[in-house]
Amino acid sequence: MPAKPISPARKAAFAILERVLESEAHSDDLLHGPGMSALSQQDRNLATALVLGTLRWKLALDAELIPLLSRPDVRLSNAIATTLELGAFQLRHMDRIPVHAALDESVELVRAAGQSHATGMVNAILRKLSTQKAPAPKVFETPAQLAERLGHPGWIVERWVKNYGLAAARAICEYDQREPGARPSSALEAAEVAPPESEVTAPEVAEPEAPQHGVAAILEVEAPATPEQLIEAAPELAPRAATIDPGSRLVAELTAALAPASATRIRVWDACAAPGGKTRVLAELLPDAEIFATDVSPRRMKAMQERLERDGLAERIRTEVAEAETLSEESGPFDLILCDAPCSGTGTLARNPEIRLRLEPAHLSRQAKRQREILRGVLGRLRPGGRLVYSTCSLEPEENEAVVEAVLQKVANIGRVDLTAVIMGKVAAENASAIVRNGCLRTLPGANFAGDGFFAAAFERLPDDAPKGVEPPAVVAAED
């Protein structure tokens, strides 16, 4: 049978998915890359919805597809597996794509990928799937079942259940499955209270002891943006690229609120700055400060610098490619430092769906080692009385509380700053308590906050003549 044309959006989506699944490439970079520029706006939106949706749902789709294979034990070629997942995503999650379009185009995609022998198999499996009911939540859902239904690795969900409770883990997984494009613009809006989620299912596993972020703290999350709404978004999926996530903004707002009062112009260092989301908020909120932004990645720093130039901010923010922990002595000391460390990114799975497909348990301890080194080095650049915020977009305690504890044991003259009052100044009090944990910020996407999951802890350098061997006091920062 002669090949039928494949829609440009599906062709582009297939090519991007193959690259993401076969390399370390990021979907977000590829979706803003040259491969997309030849497409019409409508096709770009469709391709974006197909790529992100397929990555978000891949694990759940595989759980449905594998039992339909005649040899479930034989590994499929990447091209066939990607075709099936892309087709299955359209059948399961895109209501307005007719079944025949999803089927026919999947057959043509696998043929175009040089796998003509698989056209009949792809057609048969997707046809079968289209006649089956989508899996529904069970009344008693184990963490493993929850993970499978909502396309997450079991080991990550088990950790979240252990650390935050089953209801919060479920809310995070649900949040991760949606497009975070249509978002509230401020942290305050992101933390609007919703009525407590009514528990329809009784957890089969024990909840951990009274987690601070329990069901009662669950906050309103925006109505899901469906793939179809995404495609219609005009003129482009601008919010995704252009606006800052409320959690990220909140971290920058908390940092700015900690700026010490000074008779002279304060010096601010954003130590892991690219792509510059938080740097821009710091520049906006501290108009009189001298702002220095560094990042170890020349590529990311170049992109950040170009954007600052385009937006007329290059004069305001000085940038440099530098490793934070070994920044030259000449650059410091600083009154205020933001250390937004590289991390596993488990608080951003809605935005970066492929992270869940790449992350392994062993990565967490590697991240933590690097984070300890960076935080320890950067703390050394504070002037006495200066303050530092350490943040990550990870939900994992190893990268957060444990890093803070380990570093505090090794450094002298550094005290913790309790962020409770500052958070209260940024977020309505009744919501603030849900996102404060032991004086730190802890947002859980979809569970206590309508934005990415962020952790932040703050420190202050005590005067050099502070008594030795005495536990430094926890400084309570006042709201601004």
Ligand SMILES: C[S@@+](CC[C@H](N)C(=O)[O-])C[C@H]1O[C@@H](n2cnc3c(N)ncnc32)[C@H](O)[C@@H]1O
């Ligand atoms: C979470 S991202 C920063 C996001 C940024 N603060 C923002 O809000 O847009 C972490 C950054 O740390 C950078 N990085 C990793 N190791 C570093 C190091 N040793 N020193 C400085 N930057 C580092 C990465 O290149 C990455 O850009």
